[in-house]
Amino acid sequence: PLDRQAREMARHGVVLSKQTMSNWVIRFSTENLIQVYSHLAKKLKKSGYTQCDETTLLVIRDGRRAGRKSYIWAHITSELGTEKPIAVFCYEPDRSADHLRDFYDDYIGAIICDAYSAYRVFEMENGDRIILGGCWMHSRRRWAEALRIRDVKGLSSEEIDNLPEAKALRLIGEIYQAENPLKETSAGERLRRRKSEVKEKVDAYYSFIEGIDVEGPAVSEKMADAIQYSLNQKEYLCRFLTDGNLPLDNGACERSIRALAV
Numbered sequence: 001p002l003d004r005q006a007r008e009m010a011r012h013g014v015v016l017s018k019q020t021m022s023n024w025v026i027r028f029s030t031e032n033l034i035q036v037y038s039h040l041a042k043k044l045k046k047s048g049y050t051q052c053d054e055t056t057l058l059v060i061r062d063g064r065r066a067g068r069k070s071y072i073w074a075h076i077t078s079e080l081g082t083e084k085p086i087a088v089f090c091y092e093p094d095r096s097a098d099h100l101r102d103f104y105d106d107y108i109g110a111i112i113c114d115a116y117s118a119y120r121v122f123e124m125e126n127g128d129r130i131i132l133g134g135c136w137m138h139s140r141r142r143w144a145e146a147l148r149i150r151d152v153k154g155l156s157s158e159e160i161d162n163l164p165e166a167k168a169l170r171l172i173g174e175i176y177q178a179e180n181p182l183k184e185t186s187a188g189e190r191l192r193r194r195k196s197e198v199k200e201k202v203d204a205y206y207s208f209i210e211g212i213d214v215e216g217p218a219v220s221e222k223m224a225d226a227i228q229y230s231l232n233q234k235e236y237l238c239r240f241l242t243d244g245n246l247p248l249d250n251g252a253c254e255r256s257i258r259a260l261a262v
Contacts, residue, residue, distance in 0.1 A: 008249045044086045048109035049078035051253035079252035087256045097121045112250045127244040134236030135250040142226035171205040191244030
């Protein structure tokens with residue numbers, strides 16, 4: 001953007017380099033926007049329910065050799081929260097748990113996230129003040145990928161629907177169908193209806209996948225991964241059933257970071 005602005009002004013006889021404008025942006029951010037960021041981050045952590053995700057970012061120069069992979073971490077207030085939504089983005093040279101230790105240094109509450117190991121490490125270190133919630137979107141994606149690579153040539157629509165990958169996706173879809181209408185209810189009502197309406201859908205899903213022999217010849221590597229993911233993450237994926245303020249997935253945070261990732 002600065003390069004385009006510099007060229008446009010040059011066409012009008014104004015000499016103003018992109019390097020000069022870049023220095024202005026950096027200086028203004030350092031002196032002023034950091035105060036806004038710090039204020040928002042402080043308010044966000046007071047909410048008690050946050051969502052977190054990260055994506056890669058390539059920068060020209062950050063003290064390391066060119067081309068090294070860096071990261072932007074996104075933190076937002078829970079999509080089910082009643083306060084005004086907040087999103088803050090943090091640059092880090094790596095994806096280690098050190099960022100979580102620094103950002104959530106005084107935080108007490110829940111974090112909705114994916115299954116990346118840094119979150120698990122951070123929770124184990126702070127089990128007295130941090131709990132994690134899992135993301136059903138990640139479970140669903142694994143089943144969708146398993147179905148995508150399945151050879152369905154010559155199969156009828158009914159036969160495809162009866163494949164274990166398709167059935168697992170259907171069962172997860174039923175969880176979402178039961179959960180989605182509850183977004184507009186209070187946390188207390190949401191929890192009550194989750195226990196009476198959504199839990200049975202979750203139980204049906206786990207009953208189904210626990211009955212699949214992952215060593216069977218018909219189970220692809222992708223399908224085995226989908227099964228193992230849900231089994232390994234069961235504790236976190238089921239936590240939303242115990243707290244009406246916990247979202248079913250981390251989709252809201254992924255959407256907040258999507259524009260930057262694209």
